[in-house]
Amino acid sequence: MNEPTPSTPSGPGAATLMLRGLVAAALGVVLIAGGWLGYAYAFSPRAIRQPASAHYHFRLQIIDNGTSVNFADTKYQTPFDKDICTAALTKEPIHFHDHLDQFVHVHWARITGGLLLKNYGWNFIGGPNDTLGYRFDQLPHLTRIPAHGAALPKVPSNARYYVYTGSRDGYQERKWNDFITQDLRDFFAAKKTSLAPLEWLIPAASAHGDDEKLTQLNDVLGSVVIFAQKDRPTAAQIQDRFNHLVPLPESSCGG
Secondary structure, eight states: OOOOOOOOOOSHHHHHHHHHHHHHHHHHHHHHHHHHHHHHHHHSOHHHHSOOEEEEEEEEEEEETTEEOOTTSGGGBOOOOGGGGSSSOOSOSEEBOTTOSSEEEEEETTOBHHHHHHHTTOOOSOSOTTEEEEEOTTTTOOEEEEOOOSOSOOOOTTOEEEEEEEETTEEEEEOHHHHHHSBHHHHTTTSOOOOTTGGGTSOOOOOOOTTSOOOSOOOEEEEEEEEEESSOOOHHHHHHHHTTOOOOOOOGGGO
């Protein structure tokens, strides 16, 4: 004897079940979207979430187990962006260009050393390695800010990081965590570090101004040297790096 075929629910009860199913599905979508937004917000530093235009520079040297990183290499470089001569927010917050070594160009406010290093492959601040974070200033639209790429060499797991700022006239050891977490302007004491003794070789750079002809790279905060190695560098090794600061390059609009 054939079993009776179950009938499809109908009537008010069926409509209620369907409505509950739709509400549950919608709630699930909202929870997933909310979870994703929360995750994206959590790993996006304020500098990326709420970007603001800035424009300054500093010299950076990284010594990886005795070998100096050459930031003039193509893998670190970005083509010249005309927006660097305006107040417009550039696509990349940090870059090297014109095949110049050492000179970091920063165009977004509140950038930290951690963001700088993550941009080139050393991620000490978390989140996906290929993403600096998301812009939340144009909601509901989110804009992903990609990292430049894993250009820095892979360092051994037992390496330590030693950070110094200074010039040929002298240097001081700095805290690694301060470099990673502080606004770079704060890290460099929020004022321009003396360029001596290069100043006798190169005229002092002019400040930003529409009526001034800029002949050298301007707004240089200072110079930082990072040693990534197991043992602390010697005083001679540290001083040698500050003896190799490259001269200020010619630059239009202070780019």
